[in-house]
Amino acid sequence: MNRAPLTIAMNGATGRMGLRIIQLIAQADDLALAAALDRPGHPQLGEDIGPMAGLNRLGVPLADRLDGKADVVIDFSTPEGTSAIAPVCADRGIPLVVGTTGLEPGPRADLERLADRIPLLIAANFSKAVNVLMFLVGEAARVLGPSADIEIVERHHRFKKDAPSGTALRLAEVAASAIGSDRFVHGRHGLVGERPAGEIGLHALRTGDNPGEHTVVFGLMGECLELSHRALNRDGFARGALDAARFLAGKPPGRYSMDDLLRLGG
Missing domain, CATH: 3.30.360.10 (Dihydrodipicolinate Reductase; domain 2)
Known part of the structure; x- marks a missing residue:
């Protein structure tokens, strides 16, 4: 029996990393795109994310909030975008992979506290x-x-x-x-x-x-x-983020790292 694909919600979907991750999700047999999210007021809200990523239509409109279900959320947005999506993940019990940089100490501490409620992996680099x-x-x-x-x-x-x-x-x-x-x-x-x-x-x-x-x-x-x-292109970062999502799915709440995924130093 084939296992159902892992469904991913991409926050920061129209950024360079977001678009590349969406392209790789479309190529993967074990993954499916559940949602494509970006900031409120984005001029392309409501449009299919597929053509934005250079793909055929995927049937996934760009949205500014997560209305449906997802197995994991991957966040490559902005500090404001991360602060908005993280409590949603915590309330719904959705594992969260964060690659957004530039988080100030206060918002980062707030984010890290959510590891009491959900599996959380924050990394400066997923390569x-x-x-x-x-x-x-x-x-x-x-x-x-x-x-x-x-x-x-x-x-x-x-x-x-x-x-x-x-x-x-x-x-x-x-x-x-x-x-x-x-x-x-x-x-x-x-x-x-x-x-x-x-x-x-x-x-x-x-x-x-x-x-x-x-x-x-x-x-x-x-x-x-x-x-x-x-880096010769963004593939190493994007593939690493997807590996992090696969790793985090099904894990109990807690802080995880790329060291855990790669078993470095262990």
């Missing part, structure tokens, strides 16, 4: 390779210690709204935790003086249509280690 990079950065920082000068450089497309990227911030957090530091500097300008020990620098570049590059530099006296990831 398997990027999550391996995060693991390796933690290991390198632990071995090299605070004697290494750590700098993180990220590059994204000119349309990205937040800087530095959520992935760069997460890489910085991983490195900082490994060396016991909380010293972050975002770029440098002017007479800044000698570099303090344990400082972690973050630098953001915005160019063209670049889907994302991250490099973590460990500078030592006489040598340098660089760990890098370069």
